[in-house]
Amino acid sequence: MMPKLLLSVLFTIYSVCNLYAQLSSINGHISNAAGKSPGGTTILLYRFTDSLLIKTAIADDKGDYEINQVSAGKYFIRCSFSGYTKISTSFFSVGENEIVTVPALVLLIENKRLQDVTVTDNYKKNIIKVTAGKTVFNVENSINATGSTAFELLQKSPGVLTDKDDNISLRGKNGVRVYIDGRAVPMDAAELAGYLKSIPSSDIESIEMISNPSAKYDASGNAGIINIKLKKNNTIGFNGSASAGLNVGINPKTNASLGLNYRNSKVNIFGSYNNNWSNNDNTFNLYRLQNDTIYDQKNLQNITGWSHNIKAGADFFASKKSTLGIIFTGNFSNNTVFSQSRTPSISAKTGITDRILYATNTIPGVTENVNFNVNYRYADTTGHEINIDVDHGFYNSRKSSYQPNQYYTPVPETLLYEKNYRNNTPINITINTQKIDYAMPYKKGQLSAGVKFSFVKTNNVFNLYNVINNQDYIDLNQSNTFFYNENVLAGYINYTTPLNKKLNLSAGVRVENTSSKSLLIRADGMRQTDEQTNRNYTDLFPSAGLSFISNEKNSFSFNYSRRIDRPNYNDLNPFESRVDELTSIKGNAFLKSQYSNSFQLTHTYKSRFTTTIGYSQVKDFSTFIIDTTEKTRVFITKKNLASQNIASINFSLPFKITKWWDAYTSVDLYNSKYNANFGNAKIVNINVTTFGLYARQTFKMGNGFSGEISGYYTSPSVSAGTFKTRFYLNMDIGIQKKLIHDKASVKFSYTDLFHTLQWNAESNYGGTHILAHSHWESQQFRMNFTYRFGSNKIKEDRGHATGNEDEKKRTSSNGLLDAN
CATH class of the missing domain: 2.60.40.10 (Immunoglobulins)
Structure with missing residues (x-):
């Protein structure tokens, strides 16, 4: 009805x-x-x-x-x-x-x-293209994307930063939403990173960084949207491509993909499959001074396993105006995380070691992320268009953990006692969305409107077992089940029109009503004050943009948007789960949504050189805080700070030095301020100005050879709320050779040439001083071979994206440490 x-x-x-x-x-x-x-x-x-x-x-x-x-x-x-x-x-x-x-x-x-002669796109896209409010990284034209994954490409995209826990920020702002072909994925930071690491660069067309989305987009994401567009096939007849790659760092890693497509005047049938075998070593060190005691943790981690991605679907062309489509997408992974750590407890006054904690953690995990989409599109020649999407998706995760904790005396090391744990954490999430968008010409411009309904149900179980003499005994005080249901009803209207020959206006408003219920059931039957919450609120999210063409060389644009970030579903779970004997993660049932107002002014010179000035203010900014408890232990939780303020300026400078040498440089400068006072000396007052430089050089060397050098530098910045990070520095080199009449290509690259891509940070909060360091297998030699076969006759692509653009992102915590 x-x-x-x-x-x-x-x-x-x-x-x-x-x-x-x-x-x-x-x-x-x-x-x-x-x-x-x-x-x-x-x-x-x-x-x-x-x-x-x-x-x-x-x-x-x-x-x-x-x-x-x-x-x-x-x-x-x-x-x-x-x-x-x-x-x-x-x-x-x-x-x-x-x-x-x-x-x-x-x-x-x-x-x-x-x-x-074959039909190919001879008009080569620029590797980096900057327009008002959007930066596009055309991956398929980059040699140094060879053998890379989607996550690694994000790390190398202009203005994008990741921390040691794979949280993603854009030009100093957290809360960025990552999409694959317009759809978010239901994973926490570690799982999202694992998924992105399973998508090879050979399957990626471009990465879009949209700083101020219009009212048509979901209002979620105060830092904007990063949309990873996978390659689409728009050729008549049967065709396909296959690729295989090998990356060698400390350990070897492989990737392979196959894409097939058949298209005629009545139907387009497509399918693709890719897999990724990962074997990655990471190092994480945490030096913590708390209550006159030093905890010097050294941690080694290995992540090994397979990821498989499948996409299949069909478009049925009922007429020149109408298209009915179905799409199935699935991501399946089976990975094991193994970590081992050594943490001596040292007196800060005497320097004497009291005891040493040896802890290991083995976490086998299986995840399934599946979505079914049915869509309909009607578009006539007069500019009227209707898009209808119905999506049903689910996310299932099955993880367990075995965690021995053994305490030893100092040298000679003698076992004092041990505490061993095992946990089981199944997660089930169901997401249903329906969306209708309509666009039409109206007076001098275009009017668009739409509605969206999303319904999310989550079931998160945490069972903790004490392991005594190799027997598991459930700890009822530390086990629970968490239910969370959320309904969001949204509608928008947007209008774009020229005001005169030089001035264009775009303005719109989105309204979203959110209704949510959460319930925590403890296994021991005990009650707690935050075990149940009910919320219902309605918000307006206006957006506007003005563009002005001064003359043939100069144009200006101004954009404004108001946005929201709702808590991730698992961030609301108020129960505490252990990482090891000294560290745990606790949710916050009273965590509030954060709201941002963003302004951006852009100047474009000769349609190439751009300067962008931006300012954003976030109310109730939420971030992870490492807090203390029981004198010796720490727990990680998300809290709302009073505010986050970021002012930025960006310069985008593409140059054609010679016919065979192209260069692109992006310069970022932004100031970040974080303020909060939680009492008891727990004050957050951080003010950091960060400088970023991104550069890329491409060379055409003749005889089918081309080369590329790329790199970036980021000065000290802010990460995970209270951490001030040191600089980042990275450089990659690569070479490509086209073969078999340009149907095939072989690429070689070497990443992190000087082995400088490491994470170092410092935090002072609540009387605890923390020094952190992390590095991973960033230095790799990569090889990739791609072959394209079949028809090359091109027909205009439909380019459809499905309807669930936000809900699947928010299913779990972007925690500093994985509780499982």
Whole structure:
């Protein structure tokens, strides 16, 4: 009943507003040098200010084409046809209710032998492209992406930082939302990192970093959105690609992928599979001064196992206007984490070691992340479009842990006593979403609106066992079941229009109602004050943008958005789980959502060089705090700070030094302030200014060879709330050779050339002084081979993304340490 009502409302809006649509049209003619017109030439209309693709058309047999329902503004046209070089027009202006005729275009034959001609994209994308509010890293054109994973590419993307626990921040701001083809994944920081590490670069088209999303997007994510776009196949007939790679660091690692696609005028059937075998060693050291005692922990960790990713689906073209699609995606992993640590307890006054804790932890884990999507799209030639998505997904995790803790005397080391534990932590999460989006031309611009419903159910069990004489005895005081249900109802409206020939406006508002219930059931039957919470609140999230074209060389844009970050589902679990005898993790049932207001001003010079100034203020900023308990122990929990304030400036500088040498440089400068007072000397007052430099050089060396050098530097910054980090420094080199008439390529790269990519940090909070250090297998030699086969005849891709864009991200804690 509800979807029918919504469709009726949307069609009514369309019928009324269509009376006022007064848009322009563009027409033109294309031919070859002989004056003949090859029918079927692809015509692409781009907006001049940011090179955004606006509309497409196909020239008829006479070479004539027409593009209707175009808003006033500045544009250019690019044309392509098999065997000819691509050609573009100069920019031209379109007024209100105007018919514009573009000068005739002439296609030139490519400088190739006829038998060597295949349909490929000769207009190569820049590796890094910056527009107002968005930075795009075109992975498929980067050599140093060779053998990399999605997570490693994020680490090398402009403005992106990760800490030792794989939490991700963007230009100094935490709370960034990571999506795969517009969908978030239901994992905590460690599991999300594992998933991203299972996606090879050969499957990735680009990484989009969107700092100020419009009202169309979910309001979640105060730092914006990072969207990883996987490659889509848009060729007619049967085709595919296969790749295999080997990475060698301390241990060998492998990856492989296979993608198949068949497309004709009625249907597009596609499927892909990739796997990743990981064997990674990590080191983590924690020096802690607490209550006149020093705890000097040295920890070694190994993560070994397989990850498998599957995607399959079909698009059925019912007509030129209607498409029905189904998509299945699945991620399955089976990994074992093994860690061992040595922690001496030392008197800070005398320097005498009191005792030594030896702890090991073995955590086998299996996860399943599956989503089914049914979608429908209707789009006519007048600019009216409807997209409907229905998603059903689930996330299941099965982890257990065996954790011996043995206490020894100092030299000669003699066993004093031991405490051994085992736990079992099954997690089940179900996510259902329905979404409808509608867009239409209205007066001079475009009006879009939509609604979304999401329903999430979680069931998180934590059972702790004391192991005595190799027998497991459940600890009822330390075992629990946590239930959390959440419903979010959202709607938005957004309007984009030119105010005059130089000024464009985009404005919208999103409303979201959140209703949630949580329940903690202790195994011992005891009650606690935070065992049950109920919440219901409604928020408005406005967004707006202005773009101004001063002249052909200079353009400006201003963006504003208000956003929210709801707590991850597991962060709300108020029970305490142990990492080892001295460290535990505790949720916070009263953790509040954090709200941010972000402003951004961008100047673009010659459509290439950009300068961006930004400011954001976050209310009730939530972050992890390492607090003390029972004099000797610490626990990690999430708390709301009073505020987070970040001011930033960014310069994006692409250069073409010679015909064979391209360079790109990005410079970031941002100031971060964190303030909170929890009483009892537990004060957070951090003010850090951070400088970041990202650089990439690419070289065309002839005979199918190309090379690349890339790297970044980040000065001291803030991580995990109370930690001040030291600098980051990294450099990669790579070379590529194309083979078999460009159908295959082999790539070699060497990462972290100088072995400087390490994490070092310091924290002073609540009377505890902490020094932390972590490093991993960042220095690797990588090899990758890719072969593409089948048809190369290109047809315009539908480019559909499914509907659950936020819910699956928030299923678990982004903890500093894994409690399992």
